[in-house]
């Protein structure tokens with residue numbers, strides 16, 4: 001069983017739900033670091049010979065369309081992180097649909113090919129957004145990786161299904177790849193992305209990854225370009241969020257290199273092509 005590595009391609013100021021998060025109208029005036037950081041991430045992938053899934057924020061793709069084409073040219077899967085990076089549960093169903101559709105059409109226009117996967121900002125699909133999956137199908141997506149099957153800051157959808165599964169909606173089926181958790185002392189825990197990956201020592205991440213793969217589930221790792229850029233500007237936020245947002249930045253690049261070395265890495269597109277329907281719950 002391989003691990004699926006994903007990167008949410010957004011800038012250093014796209015941290016959600018903190019006091020200093022700038023509004024979309026201000027993004028154009030901020031010093032962007034996503035281009036240099038994403039290229040460094042692509043170089044890490046090239047050095048290890050791995051192909052991953054890149055969930056592009058539509059706003060980033062509109063500003064740097066050549067990064068979308070470069071990711072595809074270097075063998076990676078291009079997928080969608082929505083357009084405006086608003087929490088799912090802060091949008092109406094119609095607003096969410098428009099944002100998800102706009103991002104897919106923009107990415108497909110840049111790429112000249114289909115975009116099948118979606119990941120929502122901050123894994124913010126919750127029990128309060130039951131319309132989420134049907135709207136994604138209507139917006140033209142085949143699979144999603146937005147469900148975080150444990151409690152977390154903004155979002156989380158507790159459930160008993162940890163592996164990939166199919167969701168039937170009134171508009172058709174959607175394949176769900178929840179963010180990977182594994183139970184520790186009876187509670188689902190994530191070790192595989194963002195602040196969790198930055199916080200925990202690599203030996204623990206490796207042990208938990210082996211455990212999940214041995215259970216026959218793919219591990220889904222996730223990272224952001226800003227996380228391999230320890231010197232990026234900081235947003236104003238309280239101490240708790242500051243810790244979660246900025247802990248362990250110096251060690252992240254080394255951890256990603258070791259993940260690429262230690263595990264067979266693939267993208268969602270290749271995983272679906274290799275495994276067909278056999279992996280679903």
Ligand SMILES: [Zn+2]
Pocket residue numbers: 008010014081085120121122
């Ligand atoms: Zn994001």
